[in-house]
Amino acid sequence: MEQTEPSDARHHRRTGNEIKAALRDLRIQLALLNHQVGGKLALKDVDLDCLDVLARSGPLTPSALARQAGLHPATLTGILDRLEKAGWIARDRARADRRSVTIRVLPDRGMEVFRLYQPMIGAMDDVLAEYNEAELALIADFLRRSTEAGERANGELAQE
């Protein structure tokens, strides 16, 4: 057993741990942000999460959304009822398979959401202004890889 390791490897590991801790803090902060935004829109956290997934991953069926969000299908019925009643989404019955429903985000209330996220968007623009193009590309790539790491980890946990 080595009692020491090269100094650069030690630094690498330590900075890596700092990054993982920073990611934890960032997650908490973003969760809190969503909680506040959701509160002002009279939406549960999970409702806003679903809306977010729908807005990013395009129209989805309830089953697909339930899988992506880790929720019971019956739970989604309740969530979708709320979102539909408040005018956030529409349920379209598919032509091909008339059992299936497609959830579509309505554009109407998009501006409300944007306005509430504006403080964060502005703060991020301030942060991003300090980096040059190469650095931004590095960061963007890191974030994408981290998301993929999250997907892999979720896949492994879903197994057991």
Place this chain on the structure above:
Amino acid sequence: MEQTEPSDARHHRRTGNEIKAALRDLRIQLALLNHQVGGKLALKDVDLDCLDVLARSGPLTPSALARQAGLHPATLTGILDRLEKAGWIARDRARADRRSVTIRVLPDRGMEVFRLYQPMIGAMDDVLAEYNEAELALIADFLRRSTEAGERANGELAQE
């Protein structure tokens, strides 16, 4: 009004938008990860969030935690009851002010949590291995600044 802008500014803005989108995706992925981990520990999402804050920000009183987590004080009583019954935390009555209570995370079940996060930790280690020390430092700094941006945005929203 300019109809065009310098090419590098355009790139900068576009990469910036990619970063903000990537941050959204990452947040969703991390939320899902926590949801799965929480499920395996029989903890609600919000319970795990509180535990996470407590583990990071050290012992806290219920009021301080409620503020940090954006929850009603009475809601926290229920959360703390669950966490206490399951052996995650202890409530200590303070000596100075005997009204106040300090919540402390018990170390006993820490290994369980670590094991469940292991897939993500491992996946992140793989990602981090591809960067040199200077790049890691850049990323760590960006994450800290983004967290601060989130704190500022939360502060602004809390105003209204």
Place this chain on the structure above:
DNA sequence: TCATATAGTACGGGAATCATAATATATGGA
């Protein structure tokens, strides 16, 4: 000493989640 403020919690109403069952539609073989 006493009025007021603060920390935490008990209680109750209304809502959310999820397991189960029900409905409607699709698919494939006899």
Place this chain on the structure above:
DNA sequence: TCCATATATTATGATTCCCGTACTATATGA
């Protein structure tokens, strides 16, 4: 074609959760 089985979603009911209000205990300051 007819029917058994599978699939997508939703209705129902039991349990649990969240939060507004009120209560207890303690602290603070006039």
